[in-house]
Amino acid sequence: MGDIHELVIKHGREVARAMVRPEDRPLVDIAAEILADDRQHLGITYSGFCLTSLPHKKLADDAPWEKRGHQVTLLVEPGRLKVNGKMKLFGVPYGARARMILIYLQTQAIRTGRREVELGRSMRDWLTRMGISVGGETFKGFREQSLRISACGLKFFWDGAEADAFEKGGIVKRGLIFHENATDERQGSLWEDVVQLDETFFQALQDHPVPLLEEAIRQLKDRSLSLDLYVWLAYRLHSLQKPQPITWASLYGQFGAGYDQMKHFKPRFVQAMQYALAAYPGAKVEGADEGFILHPSRPPIARLTA
Template identity: 45%
Template sequence: MGTVHDILENQGKRGALEAGHAREVVEAAAAYMSDEENGLGFAYSGWAQCALPLKKLPPEARWEVATDRVRLVVEPGLRLATNEIDGPMEHVGVPYGAHARLILLYLQTEALRTGRREVELGTSLRNWLSRIGVSYGGTTGRLVRDQAERISRCRLTFHIQGTGSSSALVNQTIVDKALFIQGGERGAQGQLSLETAKLSEGFYEQLLKHPVPLEEAAIRALNNNPAALDCYIWLTYRLHVLRNDRLVTWSALKKQFGSSYRELFHFKPRFIQSLQLASAVYPGARIDVLEEGVVLKPSSSPVKKLVTSQ
């Protein structure tokens, strides 16, 4: 996969396509290489090991995924089904898809940038989304507002197994304070605009201790592909700290990334596509895809700037 960048530089997109690289991989690599911005984003390392669902689940369904060391449980929150304070409650569903991931990246990045748990949304979020190539408005605006509300109301647990002992974020919300502005139309569903959010103390503390730096150029190139975003975050977390080659079996990869797939043979080709896209925006990534699984090799840092934890 690394050769796609050399081919693009010397022969352009046509040469890369004629060399057999998939069009979406060529487009992602070209977008990344032509990006002159040097912005950084951040994510809590737990998201590099367990991620949100890719697609919408039933409103009342919880999401659960586990690897050898980390288990993530996300429970959907509740909201008033009507404007009556004593009216019935309804589940809003767990966050999912690309927009949920982008909102979370914004929240985490802004919290680290400002050193404050409280993050402004509204115009600031819209500007950030625009900067990473997401046009805010119409259907996209409604989707973003929906995911922001899901994030603000859900409850998550990261169970982390350490060496010889275990630690966990138990019953933590991502956000423990949010300001909603009621829209002009009547009815609660879909009319709330999230303007500010305050990260929960537990989640913020873990973010401070274990941030994963990401390139905005890479996020921008993958902004509509949640599976590739997950794979990119995973590679940035794993590769640059390796000292030796590490084989990750297909069964382990399916456990982490493919819990929604019934069979391994359904998962493998989709994951390889995600891996190719992630590698397209991480030129230094050194990986081999084998029959047994994926071999991760010691690689250079994916970011162009030196970043130190706060």
């Protein structure tokens, strides 16, 4: 994937696009945007989300989600919220939109050092900043995921460590509610003015934040598996002391939920990895017959201040 970045640096975006296969041109566009990003805005996620992840697709509303990662297991359980005076069951959050919301909330919490995240009068500005147009279906999708995040219960179980701290934890304690009639800028804020993160989750985030490049998150906003791979690489690569082989069996165990067979998983994973690497120029990842080899690399962004 380093060749894509080298092509852009040497020849510029348009010439580089003409030099690659048509299906690889989106990779050139991502690489060009990342290389041109002078702002270097910071994004943040909790280390647990780098090693395991939310589902990519919708589950049954009453179905819990359990995902095993390297030395950690994530359990997300459906929850209930009162909507229009009635209690309603919400399934676990899923997909790229849920991941985007979580990264935004975690980033703001670390920037301010407070678990109360002020959203301002309109989320429209943030959605625009992320390159997401605010329309009817987009609004409904973000509202649904915000409700699922608010309702769910969250537990991380770390191998060889106490997991009781997460026993009753969630992600959001209160406030992450879209207003149904606030799709127009003149209607006021799209969300409640303040979101309060769960105290246990906030403490874990403060103790183990992982820096991300916000532009990379923007470029991968519609690709949930690529987002997962990007945050995984952001966590793993800079901490390596020597090359680390990762087998296909291990990758399938961590990222293969939803794929019945390895033969269906491999091509989807390779494609998602290409997009993740396009958004992470410093990543040194080598393909191998048995899987991939991770090499020590610099982090995607080197600072924890915005």
